[in-house]
Amino acid sequence: MTIPSRTTWTALLRLLTLTVLFALGGLATGTALAGQTMPAVTSPENGADTELRVLELHNPKRSTGIQIGDYLERRLQVEIAQPYQLAISALPLKGANRHGIELADVRLEKTSASKSTIYTLLLRYQVFAASTSPAILQLPAERIALNGGPKALVLEVPAWHFWFSPLAAGNVGLAKTNLQPQLPPALISLSGHYQRLAAGLLCLLAGLAGLVYVHADRRWLPFMGGAFAQAYRHIRRLPRTQQHQAQALLHLHQAFDRVHGASLFAAGVDEFVAAHPQFLSLREDIAAFYAQSSQRLFTGQAGDPGFFDDLLTLARRLRHCERRLA
Amino acid sequence: MQTLVSQNQLTDWRDHALKLEQAVQSVIVGQDKAIRHITIAIFARGHVLLEGGVGVGKTTLLQSIARGIGGSYERIEGTVDLMPNDLVYHTYLGSDGRPQIDEGPLLRSGERLSVFFFNEINRARPQVHALMLRVMAERHLYAFKREYRLPHMVVFADRNQVEKNETFEIPSAARDRFMMEIPIHIPDDRDLRRALMFDTRFQHAEALTQQVPSGILQYDQLNAFSDLLQGHIQASETLEEYALDLWEATQDPARFGITLDSADIHRLVQAGASPRGMGMLLKAARVHAWLMDREHVYPEDIHAVFHEIIAHRLVFQSMYENRRTALSRELTSRILAHIAVPAR
Numbered sequence: 001m002t003i004p005s006r007t008t009w010t011a012l013l014r015l016l017t018l019t020v021l022f023a024l025g026g027l028a029t030g031t032a033l034a035g036q037t038m039p040a041v042t043s044p045e046n047g048a049d050t051e052l053r054v055l056e057l058h059n060p061k062r063s064t065g066i067q068i069g070d071y072l073e074r075r076l077q078v079e080i081a082q083p084y085q086l087a088i089s090a091l092p093l094k095g096a097n098r099h100g101i102e103l104a105d106v107r108l109e110k111t112s113a114s115k116s117t118i119y120t121l122l123l124r125y126q127v128f129a130a131s132t133s134p135a136i137l138q139l140p141a142e143r144i145a146l147n148g149g150p151k152a153l154v155l156e157v158p159a160w161h162f163w164f165s166p167l168a169a170g171n172v173g174l175a176k177t178n179l180q181p182q183l184p185p186a187l188i189s190l191s192g193h194y195q196r197l198a199a200g201l202l203c204l205l206a207g208l209a210g211l212v213y214v215h216a217d218r219r220w221l222p223f224m225g226g227a228f229a230q231a232y233r234h235i236r237r238l239p240r241t242q243q244h245q246a247q248a249l250l251h252l253h254q255a256f257d258r259v260h261g262a263s264l265f266a267a268g269v270d271e272f273v274a275a276h277p278q279f280l281s282l283r284e285d286i287a288a289f290y291a292q293s294s295q296r297l298f299t300g301q302a303g304d305p306g307f308f309d310d311l312l313t314l315a316r317r318l319r320h321c322e323r324r325l326a
Numbered sequence: 327m328q329t330l331v332s333q334n335q336l337t338d339w340r341d342h343a344l345k346l347e348q349a350v351q352s353v354i355v356g357q358d359k360a361i362r363h364i365t366i367a368i369f370a371r372g373h374v375l376l377e378g379g380v381g382v383g384k385t386t387l388l389q390s391i392a393r394g395i396g397g398s399y400e401r402i403e404g405t406v407d408l409m410p411n412d413l414v415y416h417t418y419l420g421s422d423g424r425p426q427i428d429e430g431p432l433l434r435s436g437e438r439l440s441v442f443f444f445n446e447i448n449r450a451r452p453q454v455h456a457l458m459l460r461v462m463a464e465r466h467l468y469a470f471k472r473e474y475r476l477p478h479m480v481v482f483a484d485r486n487q488v489e490k491n492e493t494f495e496i497p498s499a500a501r502d503r504f505m506m507e508i509p510i511h512i513p514d515d516r517d518l519r520r521a522l523m524f525d526t527r528f529q530h531a532e533a534l535t536q537q538v539p540s541g542i543l544q545y546d547q548l549n550a551f552s553d554l555l556q557g558h559i560q561a562s563e564t565l566e567e568y569a570l571d572l573w574e575a576t577q578d579p580a581r582f583g584i585t586l587d588s589a590d591i592h593r594l595v596q597a598g599a600s601p602r603g604m605g606m607l608l609k610a611a612r613v614h615a616w617l618m619d620r621e622h623v624y625p626e627d628i629h630a631v632f633h634e635i636i637a638h639r640l641v642f643q644s645m646y647e648n649r650r651t652a653l654s655r656e657l658t659s660r661i662l663a664h665i666a667v668p669a670r
Contacts, residue, residue, distance in 0.1 A: 246564065253667060262663035267626050297667065298562045299622040 051081040052146065052153055055118065059139075064163040068127055071104065072139060076121040076157060084149040086110070086119045091144060098140045100129025123157075129164055137164045214325055226322040231255035232315040240308045248311055249293045255318070256286075266290035278321045282314075289314055332558055336616060339543075339551055343369065343617060346394040346542045353534040354387045355521060356513025362617075363508045363634050364391055368543075369613045371552045372505025372606055373462050373481040375638060377651070382510050386531040388443050388482050390538045397440025397478055397545035400431040404450035406492045410457040414469050432461065432476070433469060439479045440545040447483040448493045455496060458483075459503050478545045498597070498641045505606045506631070507638035559612035561623040567668045568625055573604050575661045576636055584660045589646055589653055597641035607635045625667060633658040 056077040066072065080086060088108060096103045105124035110117050125139055142157040234251045238244045256264040260272050269290060273283045295301045304310075343365055350361050367374045368391070376384050385401070392399035402413060413432040420426040428434070432442065444450075444458060458481070461467050466475045483504065485496070501507075513519060522528050561569075575582045577598030580591045599607070611627040618627070637654035646653055 250667065257666050263666040265625050265629065267629070294624050294626075297564045298624050299560075300562055 051084050051149060051151070052155065053079045055079055057157075059160045060162070063161070065165050066127055066137075066162050067165050067167055068130060070127050072101075072125045072127065072160075072162070074123040074125070074139060074157070074160065076123070077118065078121070078155060079116050079118045080146060081116045082148075084146045084153060085117060086121075086144065086155070087147050090147070091121070092123070092142050097128065099137065100127065101137065101139055102126050102128050127164065131164055131166050132168070133166060135164045136161055138162070213323060214320070226319065227255035227258040228252075228315055228318040228322045232312065232319050235308070235311055235315055238308075242302050245302065245307055246297055248308065249296055252289070252311065252315060252318075253293065255315075259322070266294060278324050279318065282317060282321060285314055285317070332554060335551065335554060336558060339369075339555075340616060340619065342543050346391075349394055349538045349542060350387065350390045353390055353537050354383055355528075356515060356518040357383070357387065357510060360387070360508050360510050363506060363631065365617070366610050366613045366631060367506050367508075368395060368480060368548065369552055369555060369616075370505060370606070370609045371480070371549060372610065373503065374483070375501070375504045375507040376482055376484045376510055377507050378484075378510035379512070382512055383531075384482075384484055384510055385443065385445075386534055387510070388441055389531070389535045392441035393535055393538045393540050395440055395543040395545045395548070396541040398435035398438045399441045399443070400435060400439055401443040401445060402431050404444060404446040404448065404454070406449055406451065408450045408454050410453050413454065413457060414467065429470070429474075433467065433474045437475055437477060437546075439476050442479055442481045444481060444483040446485070448485045448495055450494065452494055455494070455500055459500050462503050477549060498639070501638045502600050502602060504638065505610065506634040508634055555616050556609060556612055559615050559621060559623060561608060561612070564667060565623055565625065565628075568665070569604065569608060569628060571665050571668055572607075572628065572632070572661060573599055575665050576640060576657075579657065579661060582661075582664055584657075584664050586653070586656055586660065588649070588656070593643055594646055594653065594657070595640060596643050599636050599639045603635060603639040607631065610635055629662055632662060 054076070056075065058073075058075040060066075060072045060074070078086075086108065091106050091108060092103055094103055094106050102125065103123065104126040105122070107122040107124075109120040109122075111120075112118075121144075123139075123142070127137070129135075129137055139160040139162070141159040142155075144155040144157070146153040146155060231251045231254065235248045238248050238251075253264070256272070259276060260268070264272055266287065269283065269287050273280045273286070279286065347361055347365050351358055354361065364374065364387070378384065388401075389399055402408070412430060414430045415433075416428045416430050418426050418428070432439075447455070447458070450458075461476065461479075462481050465477050465479060466473055468474070481504075513522070527534065571582075575584065575598075577595065579595060585591050586594065607628060608623070610631040611623045614627040614630045615621070615623045620627075633655060637658050640654055640657065642650060642653065
């Protein structure tokens with residue numbers, strides 16, 4: 001058997017208390033309800049029944065679960081023989097508050113007959129009682145004096161009990177005592193997104209760097225200042241005239257010489273591509289360039305109209321080989 | 327019309343020159359490069375120093391060349407007691423018991439002399455060198471009270487570079503008279519070496535020489551054709567600039583950033599190539615361009631003859647003379663590797 005903890009004992013004790021209260025409440029309610037079924041009009045003197053007769057007494061249909069602010073109505077219909085009459089001034093005062101039950105409204109209607117008058121009295125109460133636990137309250141008993149006759153007749157309306165239910169169960173204390181440590185809201189983890197973003201940005205940068213590396217004419221990156229890249233830039237800047245064709249050829253020759261580490265001539269093309277395999281795919285183009293260059297430089301034969309375009313194309317392809325893109 | 331005739335002559339002579347090369351290459355194996363250089367020297371009308379050991383086939387090569395170009399072939403051996411007179415005349419007792427005098431090897435063939443081979447020229451005394459160099463330059467000699475003209479003669483001289491005893495080194499001024507110094511080495515190819523050892527046809531030099539058709543060229547027309555060739559083949563201004571850079575590099579290689587692994591470049595060269603040497607360089611380059619069927623000289627034409635024409639002209643400091651062959655080869659190679667076609 002498990003020994004209950006102190007918290008469990010406290011809960012059990014509260015449950016037992018509530019059970020007893022409900023039992024007592026049930027008894028009290030039963031008493032109250034029993035009282036409602038009984039005639040609620042009495043007279044201090046004998047023989048009052050002939051002058052005053054209660055026709056109806058309607059109490060609220062619900063006697064439990066009444067909460068603060070609820071309206072409760074009692075309707076009483078009595079027949080009063082003449083010359084007795086129910087004076088308005090004898091009625092309970094509107095606004096009277098008794099034990100947290102305030103009389104919110106009082107209405108009286110009367111119907112006259114030949115020997116009697118039928119009065120319909122409407123009492124409207126509003127509950128302002130405050131309690132932190134269920135409690136038995138009551139609509140107060142009323143004593144309404146009749147006048148006009150020789151006897152002092154009093155209409156007594158018995159009290160009506162009901163179960164008051166608090167809006168909040170238990171003891172009302174400071175909110176501070178019930179405060180729970182507030183946990184910060186669970187944040188959505190963004191690390192994965194940040195990682196993907198960073199990876200994406202890296203890919204983007206790498207792609208941009210690659211595009212720059214492939215296509216850029218200028219020396220934007222440290223490894224872009226190759227001999228053929230420089231030759232391409234120099235040739236592109238030259239005026240496209242016959243006089244500058246030789247200079248353009250010599251720029252490309254200088255690039256070959258720089259890469260080869262020695263002066264390169266047509267006879268050394270095979271040795272060049274063997275020593276620098278990145279240019280192997282352009283072996284025929286290089287040989288053709290040397291043949292064309294020799295014709296231009298050493299025979300004075302002018303290049304064709306597309307000379308500069310062809311030379312720039314070759315220089316760009318050589319630059320690609322130099323950057324190991326081909 | 328004149329141009330067309332010249333063009334035809336150039337083509338015909340080139341065909342004959344290439345035929346001569348092929349004929350000589352068929353009997354002298356493994357010496358294609360030397361044969362090409364000798365062909366160039368013949369058409370550039372320049373004299374040749376031969377560099378190489380003994381028994382590599384120099385005599386057979388020259389005899390084959392002489393047979394191919396026609397004319398006469400003469401030879402003399404350089405010895406320490408050789409006197410200039412021995413080149414000019416020869417004395418002997420005739421059948422009648424009286425002394426007889428005949429022309430020596432230099433004059434014996436007269437104007438028919440096309441190839442004169444001076445074997446081991448550095449064994450001969452300087453007096454002999456002086457006579458020989460004068461004949462090489464003037465191509466005529468006064469003897470027997472008359473003038474002997476040798477207009478078609480090309481001199482091939484061999485230097486014994488192994489032995490130094492009883493030798494008289496040819497001074498630099500004398501070396502400069504030779505257009506080329508052509509190396510003739512034992513072939514590296516193993517199959518060729520095997521053939522030279524075991525193929526019996528290489529054991530009979532005379533029979534080998536006879537396999538070369540005679541008179542492929544007409545030796546007595548070579549001078550005129552050489553002039554035609556030299557006038558026809560052109561050199562552009564760019565190439566002239568390049569050749570000038572090469573010349574200056576032979577005089578002051580350090581200025582061009584040239585270095586050598588085994589010598590101090592600042593102290594190596596005492597004198598570079600001479601104007602005559604550079605003229606011969608362009609002359610030989612034009613012949614090479616013509617053989618390559620071009621009408622303009624390319625740098626490759628200069629490269630083809632650069633070492634053979636320049637190396638023996640370089641004058642080194644005496645401390646480097648013992649390593650002349652290796653150093654000159656290294657220097658000329660470095661010059662060609664460093665000097666680019668100028669961007670001017």
